[in-house]
Amino acid sequence: MSLSLGAKMAARAAAVEEVLAAHLPPEGGVPVPLTAAMRYAVLGGGKRLRPFLVGAAAEAAGGGGTGGVILQAACAVELIHAYSLVHDDLPCMDASPLRRGKPSVHVAFGEAMALLAGDALLPLAFQVLARAGEGDVVRRAVAELAWAAGWQGLVGGQSRDLLAEGCEVNRAEVEAIQRGKTGAIWVAAARIGGLLGGADEGRLADLTAYARRFGILFQLTDDILDLTGDSSVLGKPAKADAAKNKATFPALLGLDGARRLA
Amino acid sequence: MSLSLGAKMAARAAAVEEVLAAHLPPEGGVPVPLTAAMRYAVLGGGKRLRPFLVGAAAEAAGGGGTGGVILQAACAVELIHAYSLVHDDLPCMDASPLRRGKPSVHVAFGEAMALLAGDALLPLAFQVLARAGEGDVVRRAVAELAWAAGWQGLVGGQSRDLLAEGCEVNRAEVEAIQRGKTGAIWVAAARIGGLLGGADEGRLADLTAYARRFGILFQLTDDILDLTGDSSVLGKPAKADAAKNKATFPALLGLDGARRLA
Numbered sequence: 147m148s149l150s151l152g153a154k155m156a157a158r159a160a161a162v163e164e165v166l167a168a169h170l171p172p173e174g175g176v177p178v179p180l181t182a183a184m185r186y187a188v189l190g191g192g193k194r195l196r197p198f199l200v201g202a203a204a205e206a207a208g209g210g211g212t213g214g215v216i217l218q219a220a221c222a223v224e225l226i227h228a229y230s231l232v233h234d235d236l237p238c239m240d241a242s243p244l245r246r247g248k249p250s251v252h253v254a255f256g257e258a259m260a261l262l263a264g265d266a267l268l269p270l271a272f273q274v275l276a277r278a279g280e281g282d283v284v285r286r287a288v289a290e291l292a293w294a295a296g297w298q299g300l301v302g303g304q305s306r307d308l309l310a311e312g313c314e315v316n317r318a319e320v321e322a323i324q325r326g327k328t329g330a331i332w333v334a335a336a337r338i339g340g341l342l343g344g345a346d347e348g349r350l351a352d353l354t355a356y357a358r359r360f361g362i363l364f365q366l367t368d369d370i371l372d373l374t375g376d377s378s379v380l381g382k383p384a385k386a387d388a389a390k391n392k393a394t395f396p397a398l399l400g401l402d403g404a405r406r407l408a
Numbered sequence: 409m410s411l412s413l414g415a416k417m418a419a420r421a422a423a424v425e426e427v428l429a430a431h432l433p434p435e436g437g438v439p440v441p442l443t444a445a446m447r448y449a450v451l452g453g454g455k456r457l458r459p460f461l462v463g464a465a466a467e468a469a470g471g472g473g474t475g476g477v478i479l480q481a482a483c484a485v486e487l488i489h490a491y492s493l494v495h496d497d498l499p500c501m502d503a504s505p506l507r508r509g510k511p512s513v514h515v516a517f518g519e520a521m522a523l524l525a526g527d528a529l530l531p532l533a534f535q536v537l538a539r540a541g542e543g544d545v546v547r548r549a550v551a552e553l554a555w556a557a558g559w560q561g562l563v564g565g566q567s568r569d570l571l572a573e574g575c576e577v578n579r580a581e582v583e584a585i586q587r588g589k590t591g592a593i594w595v596a597a598a599r600i601g602g603l604l605g606g607a608d609e610g611r612l613a614d615l616t617a618y619a620r621r622f623g624i625l626f627q628l629t630d631d632i633l634d635l636t637g638d639s640s641v642l643g644k645p646a647k648a649d650a651a652k653n654k655a656t657f658p659a660l661l662g663l664d665g666a667r668r669l670a
Contacts (some may be wrong), residue, residue: 171559180559180567233527238519257500262525262567265495265530266559272534273554276547285538285547292535297433297442297528305442305524 158201158220159194165221169274183255183263184270188228191246191381196223196331199360200339203353209343216342218278219287223335225271226295230331232264234304240390248380268295279342287338294334303327310393320398321362328368329361336360366408369394373401420463420482421456427483431536445517445525446532450490453508453643458485458593461622462601465615471605478604480540481549485597487533488557492593494526496566502652509643530557537600556596565589567606574657582660583624590630591623598622628670631656635663 148158166188169182169357197220204216235242235250236257243253252260293299303326310319336357340350369387373396377384387394396404411419428450434444459482466478497504497512498519505515537550554562554568565588572581598619602612631649635658639646649656658666 164595175559177564177567177571180564184559233523236523238523258570259567261495261498261500262563262570264527265566266563268527268530269534269554269557269563270559272531273551273558276551276554282542282544282547282548285542285544285550288547288550289535289538292531292538295531296535297437297446297532301524301528304444305439305521306528308520308524309439331555388536 155194155198158198161217162194162197162221162224163189165217165223166280169221169225169270179255179259180262180266183251183259184266186248186254187232187251187263187304188269192224192228192250194224195364196227196335197221199332199335199357200342203336203345203357204343204364205339206353207340207343207349209339209346215279215284216339219275219338219342220335222235222271222275222278222291223338225267225274226291226300226334227331229264229267229271230295230300230304232260232267234259239304240306240386242383242386244377244382247378259376271295275338283341287341290334290337290341294330298328299330299334301326303330307393312391313393315393315398317398320393320395323356323393324362324395328365329358332361332364333357363408366395366404367394370401370404372396412641417456417460420460423479424456424459424483424486425451427479428486431483431532432488436653441521442515442524442528445513445521446528448516449494449513449525449529450487450509453510454486454490456486458489458597458627459483461594461597462604464626465598465601465607465619466605467601468593468615469602469607471601477541477546478601481537481600481604481627482597484533484537484540484553484601485593487529487536488562489593490530490597491526491533492562492566494522494529498522501570502648504645504648506639506644509640510668533557535633541604545603549603552596552599554594561592561596563588563590565592569629569654574653575655577655577660582655582657585655586624586627586657587620590627591620591627594623594626595619625670628657628666632663632670633657634658 170188172186175181200220200223201216231245232251234240235245236252243250272288275291278284280394303323305328306323310323334355336353337350340353345353371380372384372387377385395407399407409441432447433448437443462482462485463478493507494513496502497507498514505512513525537553540546565585568585569589572585595616598615599612633642634646634649637646648649657669661669
């Protein structure tokens with residue numbers, strides 16, 4: 147009997163939670179409060195969607211979705227996501243006080259510890275991935291994750307996003323922001339899962355194309371919810387994008403236009 | 409005819425400079441100013457001592473000191489060092505306005521771009537290392553670098569350093585700060601060079617012990633120069649440690665005590 151998608155996602159998320167907890171510093175680990183800030187940033191929240199995509203891509207490539215190496219790699223991708231949220235929320239960035247329904251890391255632990263917690267989660271992701279298993283395919287997965295996290299991916303998108311605040315931007319720029327800021331990690335999740343699942347170049351290209359489209363859909367949904375949702379449900383301040391004049395799809399196309407694109 | 413150590417170090421530093429420039433985003437690369445901040449943080453300064461240790465350790469292990477993979481790995485280690493300086497200088501950290509005789513990155517490019525430039529240099533280091541060559545030894549080198557950059561290494565030391573400011577700390581804590589904040593990257597440099605140079609476990613242990621001692625000596629020298637040197641020669645504010653009541657060897661042992669230990 148096959149599980150429903152929802153039950154499967156919940157089971158995977160629970161497995162991811164357990165592995166993340168095992169890789170994070172122990173509770174009360176020295177130096178406190180760095181280790182506490184790291185645990186706070188990662189555990190007890192998050193839908194673990196990116197790790198799910200790693201597993202799904204591995205399955206699509208013919209590999210196991212929950213096997214040791216793939217589960218470890220899935221957690222590495224989630225650690226990159228977690229670090230990026232901590233730094234995005236910092237006062238010099240989006241200055242967001244709320245994340246996943248709790249005070250942001252810098253509100254709870256101070257700005258310096260939030261900066262350092264992010265700085266520690268980023269290499270932890272590469273450590274978890276590099277130790278996920280042996281062989282050259284793991285090395286290739288590291289290169290994928292590094293690319294996605296860097297200036298041509300996540301950080302490039304975040305820079306474009308900050309620079310575009312309050313500016314008139316065209317659709318190409320909104321897409322470039324999305325492709326970097328959120329899209330690159332979706333692509334990395336799919337490609338890493340594919341690689342570890344044994345995908346050939348053709349299948350990797352298919353997975354990449356799928357992840358790109360999925361990333362755009364996800365961002366559209368997130369942008370629409372930012373405009374129409376409630377802080378208590380979102381777990382982060384609603385309408386924050388509009389307040390900051392962020393270059394989003396709804397800002398460009400209108401709410402209805404964004405809904406149609408989605 | 410063998411080169412003098414000074415000439416050899418200068419030749420290596422020039423090679424490192426060239427490879428670093430090739431891996432950084434191109435001049436005028438998009439998004440400006442992120443790419444400009446990354447280049448500013450890395451190029452045109454720095455003695456490239458950590459890359460030299462990577463090459464020297466590879467030679468000690470019997471491998472070539474300037475070969476492709478080792479030179480690439482040496483640059484990866486330097487990128488970690490460069491990122492750490494950018495984040496250390498930020499207002500919420502050491503708030504240092506001067507680095508290598510120039511305005512710090514956040515002074516030149518603003519706080520957000522300095523944060524993001526560091527966030528981009530960190531994964532770039534792993535990208536450069538993961539693409540340095542093929543094979544499982546490169547994967548192991550990635551794990552070493554990630555460990556050194558993380559909460560048990562660099563970031564752990566930086567956290568301890570911040571937390572110790574203005575506090576009475578004992579020698580064990582000063583050593584723990586040094587071991588993390590500066591020592592871990594020296595150890596990683598030696599171990600990565602050793603691994604890629606073909607060292608066995610015994611030789612790796614020797615290299616680790618050597619790098620630990622070297623790291624302490626280097627830190628002692630840096631601390632002593634902070635107290636006795638001049639800003640114009642150091643390229644960064646002198647006596648900054650004492651002004652912040654940093655937990656350093658001279659603060660613990662006195663200047664003469666630190667000199668004796670060195």
